[in-house]
Amino acid sequence: MFGYVKSHFEGAVRLWFSPARARQVAALCYRKTRMGKQVLLITSRGSGRWIVPKGWPIDGLSNCEAALQEAWEEAGVEAANVQPTPVGHYRYDKYHASGDITPVETEVYVAEVDGLAKSYPEDHQRKRRWFSPEDAAERVREPELKAILRGF
Template sequence: MIHTLKRAWADIFHQAEPVEKREQVAALCYKMVDGAKKVLLITSRDTGRWIVPKGWPIKGKNGAEAALQEAWEEAGVKKADIIEEPMGHFGYIKGLNNGEDVPVEAEVYLVHVRGLKEDYPEVDQRERAWFSPTDAAKLVREPDLKEILRSL
């Protein structure tokens, strides 16, 4: 409840005073199963809601490389083909460790998964599961991410 109120207050405040959005990269991971796409979602560490792997840009890596690194750390994606240009973007409000909420714009990179590892850096902190794009769109909160998933 408190988190919802803080987020609502932040939304009102941000409408009154524009705040620069921070940038992240996201990996929209998919595989083909019987001729149909399946999308990989993971749970967030704080709320347990379904999301795509994402994170802050990484010095020395381009957006696609950083998105692939996030897919490895958060979901165990080890073998994959990634399209170098983002396929879209979505915005959301991120809660930081210091209690501050900041607006974020995530660039989405399409990742064709060819192999997953069972042991990866955040295996004990997240769940992962494959969904149809339609079902995945129903599970995520961000409206623009829902649209991206539906477009698959």
């Protein structure tokens, strides 16, 4: 009985005192092909792991518009139809060069891509590649993002 109460108390304390999560927005960019949908992933600048384009909200833009702006800067998405309601969210810890860690919750917006630019702001810092949703889910780290991709 004591162990049960203790574990619930410790869980409540962790929730009560856990740091607030910063908010980001992401674009789940896709295109339709004869083989089905393909999802666009990019590499992160630091570790080179596969991620979706994402960033901080932008003053003057809605969250879905900010996600589309990040898709342009990070992946060269020139034109896309973005849904105004998020399809889901995922959590991760953002590691900074200083050693600090920021807990982040990221809202994911679906964007059907109409065109990619050959040159874009971060084209020399990242790779981009199309994957099936299942292959994309295998390449990202975040469990909640994996689930979003598998359900897509």
